[in-house]
Amino acid sequence: MSELSVEHLLGIKYLKPNDIDVIFKTADHFKEVINRPIKKVPSLRDITIANLFFENSTRTKLSFELAEKRLSADVINFSAGQSSVKKGETLIDTVNNILSMKVDIVVMRHGNVGAGVFLSKHVNAKIINAGDGTHEHPTQALLDSYSIREKLGSVKGKKIVIVGDILHSRVALSNIFALQLQGAKVKVCGPTTLIPKYITNLGVEVETNLKKALEWCDVANVLRVQHERMDIKYFPSTREYTQLFGINKEILDNLGKKIVIMHPGPINRGVEITSDVADSDQSIILNQVENGVAVRMAVIYLLAQQIKR
Ligand code: CP
Numbered sequence: 001m002s003e004l005s006v007e008h009l010l011g012i013k014y015l016k017p018n019d020i021d022v023i024f025k026t027a028d029h030f031k032e033v034i035n036r037p038i039k040k041v042p043s044l045r046d047i048t049i050a051n052l053f054f055e056n057s058t059r060t061k062l063s064f065e066l067a068e069k070r071l072s073a074d075v076i077n078f079s080a081g082q083s084s085v086k087k088g089e090t091l092i093d094t095v096n097n098i099l100s101m102k103v104d105i106v107v108m109r110h111g112n113v114g115a116g117v118f119l120s121k122h123v124n125a126k127i128i129n130a131g132d133g134t135h136e137h138p139t140q141a142l143l144d145s146y147s148i149r150e151k152l153g154s155v156k157g158k159k160i161v162i163v164g165d166i167l168h169s170r171v172a173l174s175n176i177f178a179l180q181l182q183g184a185k186v187k188v189c190g191p192t193t194l195i196p197k198y199i200t201n202l203g204v205e206v207e208t209n210l211k212k213a214l215e216w217c218d219v220a221n222v223l224r225v226q227h228e229r230m231d232i233k234y235f236p237s238t239r240e241y242t243q244l245f246g247i248n249k250e251i252l253d254n255l256g257k258k259i260v261i262m263h264p265g266p267i268n269r270g271v272e273i274t275s276d277v278a279d280s281d282q283s284i285i286l287n288q289v290e291n292g293v294a295v296r297m298a299v300i301y302l303l304a305q306q307i308k309r
Helices: 017-033 059-070 091-099 115-122 138-152 170-181 197-202 210-216 238-245 249-253 285-304
Strands: 048-053 074-079 105-110 126-132 159-163 185-189 219-222 260-262
Touching: 017 138, 017 170, 017 285, 048 059, 048 091, 059 074, 059 105, 059 126, 059 138, 059 285, 074 091, 091 105, 091 115, 105 115, 105 285, 115 126, 126 138, 126 285, 138 170, 138 219, 138 260, 138 285, 159 170, 159 210, 170 185, 185 210, 210 249, 260 285
Parallel strands: 048 074, 048 105, 105 126, 159 185, 159 219, 219 260
Antiparallel strands: none
Protein backbone atom coordinates (compact mmCIF):
# COMPACT_ATOMS: atom_id res chain seq x y z
CA MET A 1 0.00 0.00 0.00
CA SER A 2 1.45 3.37 -0.99
CA GLU A 3 -1.39 5.50 0.39
CA LEU A 4 -2.22 6.71 3.89
CA SER A 5 -5.07 4.97 5.74
CA VAL A 6 -6.12 8.30 7.32
CA GLU A 7 -7.74 11.43 5.83
CA HIS A 8 -6.00 13.83 8.25
CA LEU A 9 -2.88 13.64 10.44
CA LEU A 10 -4.46 14.21 13.85
CA GLY A 11 -2.28 11.93 15.96
CA ILE A 12 0.02 8.91 15.72
CA LYS A 13 -2.61 6.86 17.56
CA TYR A 14 -4.74 6.88 14.39
CA LEU A 15 -1.91 5.50 12.17
CA LYS A 16 -1.10 1.92 11.16
CA PRO A 17 2.48 0.60 10.76
CA ASN A 18 2.12 0.80 6.96
CA ASP A 19 1.34 4.55 7.19
CA ILE A 20 4.71 5.11 8.84
CA ASP A 21 6.46 3.03 6.13
CA VAL A 22 4.72 5.04 3.40
CA ILE A 23 5.60 8.38 5.05
CA PHE A 24 9.26 7.37 5.52
CA LYS A 25 9.68 6.07 1.94
CA THR A 26 8.15 9.30 0.62
CA ALA A 27 10.37 11.32 2.98
CA ASP A 28 13.45 9.46 1.65
CA HIS A 29 12.59 10.77 -1.81
CA PHE A 30 12.04 14.34 -0.55
CA LYS A 31 15.25 14.26 1.49
CA GLU A 32 17.10 13.58 -1.76
CA VAL A 33 15.17 16.46 -3.41
CA ILE A 34 16.06 19.02 -0.71
CA ASN A 35 19.73 18.16 -1.05
CA ARG A 36 19.73 18.98 -4.78
CA PRO A 37 20.93 22.39 -6.04
CA ILE A 38 17.26 23.11 -6.95
CA LYS A 39 15.43 22.09 -3.78
CA LYS A 40 11.90 22.40 -5.11
CA VAL A 41 9.37 20.20 -6.93
CA PRO A 42 6.17 21.40 -8.64
CA SER A 43 3.98 18.65 -7.05
CA LEU A 44 1.52 20.91 -5.15
CA ARG A 45 1.28 23.92 -7.48
CA ASP A 46 -2.54 23.80 -7.26
CA ILE A 47 -2.73 23.41 -3.44
CA THR A 48 -3.14 26.18 -0.85
CA ILE A 49 -2.08 25.59 2.75
CA ALA A 50 -2.83 27.68 5.85
CA ASN A 51 -0.50 27.43 8.84
CA LEU A 52 -2.50 28.38 11.94
CA PHE A 53 -0.41 28.78 15.07
CA PHE A 54 -2.35 29.57 18.25
CA GLU A 55 0.76 28.73 20.34
CA ASN A 56 4.40 29.77 19.94
CA SER A 57 6.68 27.80 17.65
CA THR A 58 10.06 28.16 15.96
CA ARG A 59 10.97 24.79 14.43
CA THR A 60 7.54 23.38 13.57
CA LYS A 61 6.21 26.59 11.99
CA LEU A 62 9.30 27.26 9.88
CA SER A 63 9.67 23.58 8.96
CA PHE A 64 6.07 23.29 7.73
CA GLU A 65 6.34 26.54 5.78
CA LEU A 66 9.58 25.44 4.12
CA ALA A 67 8.14 21.98 3.36
CA GLU A 68 5.09 23.57 1.72
CA LYS A 69 7.24 25.96 -0.34
CA ARG A 70 9.56 23.13 -1.42
CA LEU A 71 6.43 21.40 -2.76
CA SER A 72 5.38 24.63 -4.58
CA ALA A 73 2.13 25.03 -2.61
CA ASP A 74 0.67 28.50 -1.98
CA VAL A 75 1.12 29.28 1.72
CA ILE A 76 -0.63 31.63 4.14
CA ASN A 77 0.45 32.06 7.75
CA PHE A 78 -1.60 33.00 10.78
CA SER A 79 -0.38 33.68 14.32
CA ALA A 80 -3.10 34.08 16.95
CA GLY A 81 -1.23 36.89 18.71
CA GLN A 82 -1.69 39.29 15.78
CA SER A 83 -5.17 38.12 14.75
CA SER A 84 -8.86 38.83 15.39
CA VAL A 85 -8.86 35.94 17.90
CA LYS A 86 -7.77 38.72 20.27
CA LYS A 87 -11.11 40.44 19.48
CA GLY A 88 -13.11 37.37 20.51
CA GLU A 89 -13.44 35.43 17.22
CA THR A 90 -14.03 31.67 17.72
CA LEU A 91 -11.80 28.91 16.31
CA ILE A 92 -14.48 27.75 13.84
CA ASP A 93 -15.20 31.30 12.63
CA THR A 94 -11.49 32.00 12.24
CA VAL A 95 -10.88 28.81 10.27
CA ASN A 96 -14.02 29.10 8.11
CA ASN A 97 -13.03 32.64 7.15
CA ILE A 98 -9.59 31.37 6.16
CA LEU A 99 -11.08 28.41 4.26
CA SER A 100 -13.40 30.70 2.27
CA MET A 101 -10.16 31.87 0.64
CA LYS A 102 -10.05 28.36 -0.95
CA VAL A 103 -7.60 26.67 1.38
CA ASP A 104 -7.07 22.90 0.93
CA ILE A 105 -4.93 21.96 3.94
CA VAL A 106 -4.78 23.43 7.45
CA VAL A 107 -1.72 22.91 9.65
CA MET A 108 -2.70 23.84 13.19
CA ARG A 109 -0.96 24.18 16.56
CA HIS A 110 -3.38 24.86 19.39
CA GLY A 111 -3.21 24.85 23.19
CA ASN A 112 -6.34 22.69 23.57
CA VAL A 113 -6.18 18.89 23.53
CA GLY A 114 -8.25 17.58 20.60
CA ALA A 115 -8.38 20.90 18.72
CA GLY A 116 -7.37 19.20 15.46
CA VAL A 117 -9.97 16.43 15.83
CA PHE A 118 -12.63 19.07 16.55
CA LEU A 119 -11.65 21.06 13.48
CA SER A 120 -11.63 17.99 11.22
CA LYS A 121 -15.30 17.41 12.08
CA HIS A 122 -16.38 20.98 11.31
CA VAL A 123 -14.44 22.20 8.29
CA ASN A 124 -13.88 20.93 4.78
CA ALA A 125 -10.09 20.74 4.60
CA LYS A 126 -7.30 18.31 5.40
CA ILE A 127 -6.07 18.91 8.95
CA ILE A 128 -2.50 18.34 10.15
CA ASN A 129 -1.97 18.56 13.92
CA ALA A 130 1.18 20.57 14.63
CA GLY A 131 0.74 20.05 18.40
CA ASP A 132 -2.46 20.11 20.49
CA GLY A 133 -1.81 21.03 24.11
CA THR A 134 -0.28 18.18 26.10
CA HIS A 135 -1.74 15.57 23.75
CA GLU A 136 0.05 14.79 20.45
CA HIS A 137 2.68 16.26 18.13
CA PRO A 138 2.60 13.66 15.35
CA THR A 139 5.06 15.18 12.87
CA GLN A 140 7.64 15.58 15.67
CA ALA A 141 7.34 11.87 16.50
CA LEU A 142 7.60 10.95 12.81
CA LEU A 143 10.75 13.02 12.31
CA ASP A 144 12.19 11.61 15.55
CA SER A 145 11.65 8.00 14.40
CA TYR A 146 12.90 8.88 10.91
CA SER A 147 16.10 10.26 12.49
CA ILE A 148 16.59 7.08 14.59
CA ARG A 149 16.06 4.96 11.47
CA GLU A 150 18.63 7.08 9.60
CA LYS A 151 21.19 6.86 12.43
CA LEU A 152 20.73 3.22 13.51
CA GLY A 153 19.34 1.58 10.35
CA SER A 154 15.93 0.77 11.83
CA VAL A 155 13.66 1.51 14.79
CA LYS A 156 12.48 -2.10 15.31
CA GLY A 157 14.01 -3.66 18.45
CA LYS A 158 15.77 -0.47 19.53
CA LYS A 159 15.59 0.66 23.17
CA ILE A 160 14.52 4.29 23.57
CA VAL A 161 14.27 6.20 26.82
CA ILE A 162 12.32 9.47 26.93
CA VAL A 163 13.75 11.61 29.75
CA GLY A 164 12.12 14.55 31.48
CA ASP A 165 8.69 16.14 31.78
CA ILE A 166 6.52 13.35 30.37
CA LEU A 167 3.33 14.66 32.02
CA HIS A 168 3.12 17.87 29.98
CA SER A 169 4.68 16.55 26.79
CA ARG A 170 2.84 15.95 23.51
CA VAL A 171 6.19 14.85 22.06
CA ALA A 172 6.40 11.99 24.59
CA LEU A 173 2.95 10.57 23.86
CA SER A 174 3.33 10.76 20.06
CA ASN A 175 6.82 9.22 20.33
CA ILE A 176 5.55 6.35 22.48
CA PHE A 177 2.82 5.53 19.91
CA ALA A 178 5.19 5.87 16.93
CA LEU A 179 8.04 3.86 18.45
CA GLN A 180 5.76 1.03 19.58
CA LEU A 181 4.09 0.87 16.14
CA GLN A 182 7.57 0.22 14.72
CA GLY A 183 8.52 -2.43 17.30
CA ALA A 184 10.82 -0.40 19.56
CA LYS A 185 10.98 -0.79 23.36
CA VAL A 186 10.19 2.40 25.26
CA LYS A 187 10.96 3.53 28.83
CA VAL A 188 10.37 6.91 30.41
CA CYS A 189 12.59 8.50 33.06
CA GLY A 190 11.92 11.55 35.19
CA PRO A 191 10.59 12.69 38.57
CA THR A 192 7.53 10.59 39.52
CA THR A 193 5.53 13.84 39.74
CA LEU A 194 6.17 14.40 36.01
CA ILE A 195 5.23 10.88 34.88
CA PRO A 196 1.50 10.31 34.23
CA LYS A 197 -0.10 7.44 36.15
CA TYR A 198 -1.56 5.91 32.95
CA ILE A 199 1.87 5.50 31.30
CA THR A 200 2.32 1.81 32.28
CA ASN A 201 -1.07 1.04 30.67
CA LEU A 202 0.58 2.02 27.36
CA GLY A 203 3.19 -0.74 27.79
CA VAL A 204 5.88 1.74 28.82
CA GLU A 205 8.22 1.02 31.74
CA VAL A 206 9.14 3.73 34.24
CA GLU A 207 12.75 4.16 35.44
CA THR A 208 13.42 6.94 37.94
CA ASN A 209 17.21 6.36 38.04
CA LEU A 210 18.76 8.25 35.11
CA LYS A 211 22.02 6.22 35.13
CA LYS A 212 20.10 2.91 34.89
CA ALA A 213 17.86 4.30 32.13
CA LEU A 214 20.86 5.41 30.09
CA GLU A 215 22.67 2.08 30.64
CA TRP A 216 19.59 0.30 29.23
CA CYS A 217 18.96 2.41 26.14
CA ASP A 218 20.29 2.85 22.61
CA VAL A 219 18.73 6.31 22.31
CA ALA A 220 17.84 8.98 24.88
CA ASN A 221 15.23 11.52 23.77
CA VAL A 222 15.58 14.39 26.22
CA LEU A 223 12.65 16.71 26.94
CA ARG A 224 12.46 20.20 28.37
CA VAL A 225 10.61 20.92 31.62
CA GLN A 226 7.49 22.75 30.43
CA HIS A 227 7.21 25.42 33.12
CA GLU A 228 4.57 27.26 31.06
CA ARG A 229 2.14 24.34 31.52
CA MET A 230 2.71 24.00 35.29
CA ASP A 231 0.34 25.58 37.79
CA ILE A 232 1.98 23.92 40.82
CA LYS A 233 5.57 23.03 41.82
CA TYR A 234 6.45 19.50 40.59
CA PHE A 235 10.00 19.37 42.02
CA PRO A 236 11.86 21.38 44.67
CA SER A 237 14.24 23.34 42.41
CA THR A 238 15.70 23.46 38.91
CA ARG A 239 19.13 22.77 40.47
CA GLU A 240 17.86 19.52 42.02
CA TYR A 241 16.13 18.53 38.77
CA THR A 242 19.42 19.02 36.87
CA GLN A 243 21.37 17.02 39.47
CA LEU A 244 19.00 14.04 39.19
CA PHE A 245 17.80 14.15 35.57
CA GLY A 246 20.18 16.44 33.67
CA ILE A 247 22.34 14.72 31.04
CA ASN A 248 25.98 15.79 31.07
CA LYS A 249 29.18 14.55 29.45
CA GLU A 250 30.45 12.82 32.61
CA ILE A 251 27.33 10.62 32.81
CA LEU A 252 27.62 9.70 29.11
CA ASP A 253 31.38 9.02 29.28
CA ASN A 254 30.87 6.64 32.23
CA LEU A 255 28.29 4.49 30.39
CA GLY A 256 30.91 2.43 28.55
CA LYS A 257 28.90 2.69 25.30
CA LYS A 258 27.83 5.45 22.93
CA ILE A 259 24.13 6.20 22.99
CA VAL A 260 22.33 8.54 20.57
CA ILE A 261 21.10 11.83 22.07
CA MET A 262 17.95 13.50 20.77
CA HIS A 263 15.96 16.57 21.80
CA PRO A 264 12.88 18.01 20.06
CA GLY A 265 13.79 21.60 21.06
CA PRO A 266 13.61 24.19 22.37
CA ILE A 267 16.57 23.25 24.60
CA ASN A 268 17.13 24.71 28.06
CA ARG A 269 20.91 24.35 28.01
CA GLY A 270 22.37 23.53 31.42
CA VAL A 271 19.02 22.26 32.76
CA GLU A 272 18.00 18.98 31.05
CA ILE A 273 21.15 18.76 28.90
CA THR A 274 24.57 20.43 28.93
CA SER A 275 25.93 22.19 25.85
CA ASP A 276 28.83 19.74 25.49
CA VAL A 277 26.27 16.91 25.12
CA ALA A 278 23.79 18.83 22.91
CA ASP A 279 26.62 19.81 20.55
CA SER A 280 28.53 16.49 20.71
CA ASP A 281 28.93 13.88 17.97
CA GLN A 282 26.45 11.68 19.86
CA SER A 283 23.73 14.29 19.38
CA ILE A 284 21.45 14.17 16.32
CA ILE A 285 19.43 17.23 17.37
CA LEU A 286 20.10 19.22 14.20
CA ASN A 287 19.57 16.11 12.03
CA GLN A 288 16.09 15.94 13.59
CA VAL A 289 15.41 19.51 12.46
CA GLU A 290 16.75 18.81 8.95
CA ASN A 291 14.67 15.62 8.66
CA GLY A 292 11.58 17.52 9.80
CA VAL A 293 11.33 19.26 6.44
CA ALA A 294 11.46 16.01 4.42
CA VAL A 295 9.01 14.23 6.75
CA ARG A 296 6.55 17.14 6.65
CA MET A 297 6.86 17.30 2.85
CA ALA A 298 5.92 13.61 2.80
CA VAL A 299 2.88 14.04 5.07
CA ILE A 300 1.59 17.07 3.14
CA TYR A 301 2.22 15.41 -0.24
CA LEU A 302 0.44 12.17 0.75
CA LEU A 303 -2.61 13.97 2.17
CA ALA A 304 -2.78 16.26 -0.88
CA GLN A 305 -3.00 13.18 -3.15
CA GLN A 306 -6.42 12.47 -1.55
CA ILE A 307 -7.89 15.84 -2.52
CA LYS A 308 -10.37 15.45 -5.38
CA ARG A 309 -9.98 18.13 -7.97
N1 CP B 1 9.87 20.78 18.60
C1 CP B 1 8.98 21.79 18.54
O1 CP B 1 7.75 21.60 18.45
O2 CP B 1 9.54 23.04 18.54
P1 CP B 1 8.73 24.40 18.36
O3 CP B 1 7.86 24.58 19.58
O4 CP B 1 9.78 25.48 18.22
O5 CP B 1 7.88 24.28 17.12
